[in-house]
Amino acid sequence: MTSLLxxxxxFTRLVPRLVDKAFALxxxxxxxDAYRDPRVHGALGVKMxxxxxxxxxxxxxxxxxxxFRDGKFMEGTEAHRELGEWWEQxxxxxxWGGRFNDGNHYSFEYQGVK
Structure with missing residues (x-):
């Protein structure tokens, strides 16, 4: 069984590849955001x-x-589609959060949490 660690x-090993791919595109x-501290955001399952x-x-x-492209923030999920679909592979x-309307979110699923 693979541990959370x-x-x-x-995940951390692959994040630099994700950033490099964004620039390559x-x-x-x-x-x-990366880590959300439970003292501020609550434990897993708690909304704070x-x-x-x-x-x-x-x-x-x-x-x-x-x-960003030409200094303009790329709003919306669609701007992330190529990067998101690459990440999924x-x-x-x-x-990729674009599957649930959070286009700039890139994650690994663990115990049903994405």
Whole structure:
């Protein structure tokens, strides 16, 4: 059985490839949320602050990537489609938030949490 730590390490290993791919596609990119501390956002399953109560960010298995082109923030899920679909092919656990209207969300699924 694969531990949460092993999955977190694999996710972290792939995040630089995700960022590199964003640049290769012609975007500029900045980092958004990664870990969401339970002291601020509540434990897994608890809703505090913003975000979903069962967020992969709370498990250190998600990152939000903000995309820009010519200095303009690329709003909406559709701008992330090519990067998101590429991400989904990188690992069996890779999930793209565009499948649930959160286009800049890139994660690994663990115990049903994406």
């Amino acid at each position: 092993q999955i977190q390490v694999e 012609g975007f500029d990119a900045t980092l958004g 602050g913003y975000g979903h109560p069962k967020s992969a960010h709370k498990q250190r298995l998600a990152i939000d990537i903000n995309l 990188q690992h069996p656990l890779a999930r």
